[in-house]
Amino acid sequence: MLVVDVVGKVRRPGVHRLPAGSRVTDALDAAGGVLRGTDLRGLNRARLLTDGEQVVVGVEGAGVTGGTGGTGTSGQAGAGGAGGGAPGAPNGPLSLSSATEQQLDALPGVGPVLARHIIEFRTQHGGFTSVDQLRHVTGIGERRLADLRPLVTP
Secondary structure, three states, rough: EEEEEEEEEEEOEEEEEEEEOHHHHHHHHHHOOOOOOOOOOOOOOOOOOOOOOOEEOOOOOOOOOOOOOOOOOOEEEEEOOOOOOOOOOOOOEOOOOOOOOOOOOOOOOOOOOHHHHHHHHHHHHHEEEEEEEHHHOOOOHHHHHHHHHHHOOO
16 A cells, blocks of 8 residues: 555545556546646656655745656646655755656756656655665765755655
8 A cells, every 4th residue: 555645636635545557647536536627747647656744736936845746747746746846945855765767867966868767666666665775876985975955755
């Protein structure tokens, strides 16, 4: 089972339990669906969920942190945002388990290639349970890990 927190513009926000292998669209269904008029651009409804993530739907400027994606989704963004955000954003650290490639690319010292490596690792291992797992991503050494540690969460 997966436990995910769906927040934002859905009929029944809150913590929902879903079968392993569920996707963002399943989380939206569990939350009663998206409210009419909500912009879902940027929310990858086909993305596999990870246990403990937050899916933020339709929250402008919310960013992404473990949900579904930036102006749309990522680990935590949804149409219009996610729970997390860019480094230095008021929302706090970026979720490795839900951030989009673009959000990861925006981190200092992470470019598009390294962002893809992080997403590949996340896909192969079912998400991140610890920031220290970044050390197992091709291209991340101790120094880069130390730089990223305060900017990200599992």
